[in-house]
Amino acid sequence: MAKNKQDNPAKRDSVNLRQLSELLQLSQTTISLVLNDSPAGKSIPAQTRERVFAAAKKFQYRPNYFARSLRKSRSMSIGVMAPDLSEGYFTMVMNGVEAQLLSSHYFYFTASHYWDTKLMQEYPRLLVERAVDGFLLLNTPADFESTLPLVAISAHTNTSGVTNIVLDHLRAAELALTHLYELGHRNIVFMKGPEIIPDTEYRWQSILEMASKLGLQIRPELCIQLEADSWSPDVGYQPMQRLMAQTQDFTAVFSFNDISAIGVLRAIHDAGLSVPGDISIIGFDDIMSAAYQKPSLTTVRQPLREMGREGARVLLEKIADPAATFPQEIVMTPELIVRESTGTAMRKLATRKAARRN
Structure with missing residues (x-):
């Protein structure tokens, strides 16, 4: 039978x-x-x-998940907090985070706070109630108390016990500005990120320091302050349109990130000018779509996937051995990716001025 x-x-x-x-x-x-x-x-x-x-x-x-959790005294999960998970920076960082967690058989909860201060205080408590073993903060300051292990990526948190994964912003500024300088650019538009983003001030101070070393003048009328943190290229398009309505006395733009650079690219095109024939553009991050723009985008590559992997790896090590000593800061190295959106300044600016006089 x-x-x-x-x-x-x-x-x-x-x-x-x-x-x-x-x-x-x-x-x-x-x-x-x-x-x-x-x-x-x-x-x-x-x-x-x-x-x-x-x-x-x-x-x-x-x-048996619960039996395993009891044996290890862990939930095998972490809490990830970010402003949002929009296209670009966050998707690439999370790709690295996920790869590391999956290889370690860890689960994760994500919480997007959209810079809402109430959510930024409430989410840590909600995640603790879900028994997470630690926190991974993406571009989010650790402005809350926690006894759990904590790692921050691009957050520049000075809180004791927090390990920060950060970019070498001085090297990033050196790569971008040296590239433009060697191409003959002296009149450059500088784009400063939204004040709410932790990276903004560190990157801006690095730009100021490197511009001084190269003898590049940062003219206030050629500086753009981004007011919003947005996933849309409109974040760069609108301020670039406003600037070009006032002056076109420049040959290059150093954008805060690739998303804003894509908006800048469109604004220049809509003004009847070409990239890089009239104006060169450098972005920042090297998001997946940067290479597929027309023209393809020269950019400072942050090793975003590696930063995500490293952040998750360190956090899991902290969870496994809370008594171990960890560095307060781990610095990642940027890379300049030269594509089609930058070219020599030559006499383009003088030619445009002469054409306007005629």
């Missing part, structure tokens, strides 16, 4: 640890070490590990 489905593990929708152990003829301990990626499991032969993973997938084995 055929066995009942309930008695045949191979025909069940899923199996438990004991049944998986019987199927593989391996101890439950061995299987647990492999599936939990335990350091002790590294000594188990690769062929055996492959058998365990293949069988767990085939028979849809699901470990």
Whole structure:
């Protein structure tokens, strides 16, 4: 007589640890070490590990989450807070965060606060109620009290115990401004980010320092202060339109980020000028769409995925060993990606002035 489905593990929708152990003829301990990626499991032969993973997938084995959490005294989850998860910076950072957490079998909750101070205070409490093991803050200051491990990316938090993943902004300014200087640009529009963004002041001070070293004059009438933190290129389009209605006495624009640079590109096109023939543009971040603009965007690349991975990695290390010592700051290196949107200044500005006089 055929066995009942309930008695045949191979025909069940899923199996438990004991049944998986019987199927593989391996101890439950061995299987647990492999599936939990335990350091002790590294000594188990690769062929055996492959058998365990293949069988767990085939028979849809699901470990008991609550039992595992109790054994480890952890929820195996973290809380991620960000202003928003819009296209560009945040999607690329989160790509790195997710990759690191998935490889470590960790889950995460995300909370977008949109710079609402009430939400920025309330979300940490709500995440603690969901038993997260730690916090990862993206471009968000740690303005709340917590006994949990905490890592901040691009937040420049001075709070004790917080590890900051930050970019070398002085090197970023050096790369961008040296590039423009060597192309002959002396009249440059500088775009300062919204005051609410933690990176803004650090990047601006680096620009001022590097411009001084190169002998570049920062003219107040050629400075744009972005008022809004937006995912839309309109954040750069509107202020660039207003500036060009007042003056076109410049040959290059150093944008706050790639999103604003895309808006600047359109504003210049709508004014009947070309990039880089009349005006060069440099962006910041190197988001995925930067290479596919027309012309493709020269930009300062932040290693966003690597910053996300590093932030998640350090946070998990803090969770695993709270007593260990961690640096307050980990500095990441930028890279200049030269594409089509920058070219030599030559005599373009003089030519435009002469054309307007005629």
